[in-house]
Amino acid sequence: MTLPPGGQPYNPATDIQQSAGKRGGGGRKPLFVGLAVAAVVVVGGGVAAAVSLSGKDSPSDSQRIDAGIRDFYGTLSAKGPGAAVTKACAADRAEYDALSTAQKNASEQGRMDIRIVSIDQIVVTGDRATAKMVGALSVSGADDKSTTATEHLRKEEGTWKVCSTDGR
Structure with missing residues (x-):
């Protein structure tokens, strides 16, 4: 996992909870944003894998x-x-x-x-x-x-x- 500029590792559970606590209980928005980012990463990784497997680099x-x-x-x-x-x-x-x-x-x-x-x-x-x-x-x-x-x-x-x- 890459580290943010502060040098602390990103922990989705802790960071979302801390973010929600700072907002006074409005923790749903950061959770949805986190889930949306995770979905993009998963889907994007799947698309990249499919392109790699069907591309010129994959054996026939x-x-x-x-x-x-x-x-x-x-x-x-x-x-x-x-x-x-x-x-x-x-x-x-x-x-x-x-x-x-x-x-x-x-x-x-x-x-x-x-x-x-x-x-x-x-x-x-x-x-x-x-x-x-x-x-x-x-x-x-x-x-x-x-x-x-x-x-x-x-x-x-x-x-x-x-x-x-x-x-x-």
Whole structure:
């Protein structure tokens, strides 16, 4: 909170009560003025946030989809399926949760590295999307293999998440 010229922090409750006391009980006007100022600040902040989110500085769906795919596969490569699934859609998480402990442990043993070369041909339909991903797959003890896949994504709580169950 910014300080007024006297250096004392502004406290709406105290300042309104003091102002009302100085006026001899006519405290409604300062209260209404304070509420009006608060409403302008709240509404103005909401409008500024909306402009910021819809302005040129906010990423497009295509950029968010690209980032979601890269985040998922980066996590898969670095930390394994158990960590990557936290970045997947709810349906994928439920499917992973239904696996037995032995199946989850086995999936963690088969680590792979996926280097994404490109993500394009993004098509958004409501809260679902597809994108073509081209990359290189590296598995320990084997030669790198070029791979092309159609990624399926779902927008959940404002975030694009890889959703392989949508591709079946």
